Amino acid sequence: MRPNAKIVYKKPTSPSSARQLLVDYVQRELADGSRTVVETEHWLAVVPYWAAWPFETLLLPKTHVLRITDLSDEQRDSLALALKKLTSRYDNLFQCSFPYSMGWHGAPFNGEENAHWQLHAHFYPPLLRSATVRKFMVGYEMLAETQRDLTAEQAAERLRAVSDIHFRESGV
Template identity: 65%
Template sequence: MDAPEFDPTEHQHRRYNPLTEEWVLVSPHRLKRPWSGQVEKPPEEVIPPHDPKNPLCPGATRANGKVNPNYDGVFVFENDFSALLKSGPEPAPPAHPLMQSASANGTCRVICFHPRSDLTLPVMEMADVRRVVDEWANQTVDLGKTYDWVQIFENKGKVMGCSNPHPHCQIWACSFLPTYPQKSDNSQRKYFKEHGRPMLMDYISLELEKKERIVAENDHWLVVVPYWAVWPYETMLLPKRHVLRLPDLTDEERNSLAAIMKILLTKYDNMFECSFPYSMGWHGAPTGPRMTEDNSHWQLHALYYPPLLRSATVKKFMVGFEMLAQAQRDITAEQVAEKLRNLPETHYRMKK
C-alpha cells in the first residue's frame, strides 16, 4: 500500500525557527479531539476612564510617594520596582565553570500610552498610536546611547501578569545582550555571512510570494503568522524596507506602523470579542557600544505572543512535553493566518 501523501494540515511534522535555531512540533490532527471545556465569552470588564487609586493614572500617587503629572498624552517614568539598577557590585570570578555569575546593570522605564485607563491601542485614535510609536523610537535613542540592548515590551491583560488596567508598556535597557536577542543576533549574522542578505528580508520576500501566512499588510509593513510560530495566534510585524532600529523609521513608515498595529490588534480583539491578551516586544539591532559594529544582518521586527487557544477563556499553557522536550502546537500557522486575515478590521465594540 502506498504511503499517504504528506498534508501539513493533517499530519504531524516539525518546523524550524531560523532565528532561535529551535524546532516546534506541529500536530494538526489533535484539533479533531473532542473538547468539553469552557468556551463561553467572559463578561466585559468595566474599567473607568480615570481611577485616582490606579498608580498609572494622571495625578495619581505611586507606591514610592511620587505623584504623576496630569499628563494628556504619553507619559514616561522610571519603574518604581526596577528589575535592573544602573550600578551594582561586580560578582566574584567563578569558582567553577558550572557556577558562573556576571554583572547585569541597566534601567527600567514605564510608558503610559494614554491618560484614559479604559482605552487600548486598537481603540485609540490613530494620532495617539503614532505618539506611542514616536516615544518608542525616542526611548531607543536615549537608552541606546548607553545600553547594549533596549527591550520594549507590552504585557496586555491580567493573564499576562498585567496588574494595572491602564494602557502601558515597559522598557528594560541592559548592559548585556539577553539570551533571545543573542540567539537572534548569532543566527542572522550567520545567515548574512552565508547568503549576503539579511535573513528576515529573504523571509519577507518568501511570505509576499506565497501569501499563505499574511494577516495584514500595507505599503510599508507586513504582519504574518511565522512559519515556525509556537503560540496559537502568534504574529510577527516587519517593515518591508531594510530597517535596523525603530528610530530609523521614516515619518511615513511610522504612520503606516500605527495603522497596521490598529488593524492587527483589532483583529485580535475580534477573534473572541474580548480585549485579547498578549506579550509583545520589539527586536532590532543592538545599541550602545555595539552600534559601532556592522549590524547589516539585522532586520527590525515585533513579536506578538497571545496565550488564547479556543476561546476567550481557554488558554494555551506550556506544560509537559513543551517544558521538558520541545515546543508544540495543534493548529498550523497557515490555518491561523487565514482565520485572522478574514476577521473584520472594525473593532467589535464599535458595532454596538
C-alpha cells in the first residue's frame, strides 16, 4: 500500500474511533494463537489471515509504538530476539537460506499528529513446498484474489513446528 493511502486508511474518522487497529489485532491474535509463529516479551510474529504469500508474516510490537526510533532498549533487545527466532524458523523450514523481502512501516516524520500509526514489519518469502519450489503471483492473483496453497493457520503451524535455533547452530 502506498504511504499516502496508508495514512488515509489508518487515520481515525472521529475521536471515538481513535483505537489503534493493529494493537487491537495483536490482542486478538494473542487470544487466538493459531496464527502465531513467534512471541517474545514485546513482539508478536503472525501469519496474518489475509496473507498472500505461503509463509508471509507480520511482526508487531505488543504495545503502541509509532516508530522504530521510539523503542526502549528492552523493546529493541526483544525485537532482536524475535527477528532471530523468526528468520531461524524460516531457514529451518526447508534447511536453506530462506529468501524473503521485508520492510518496516512506521509513522512518518512529517510534523503532524500521527498517533494512529503503529510500527510493524512485513515478511514476504516466496518459497512454497521446498527450497526449490517458489510461489509466483499470476495475473488473476494480481488483479483479483490470491491463491493460497496453505491456510494462514497451516503455515503458522509449519513454522512453529521447526526449531527457532538455526539448523547451522544446532548441530543437526
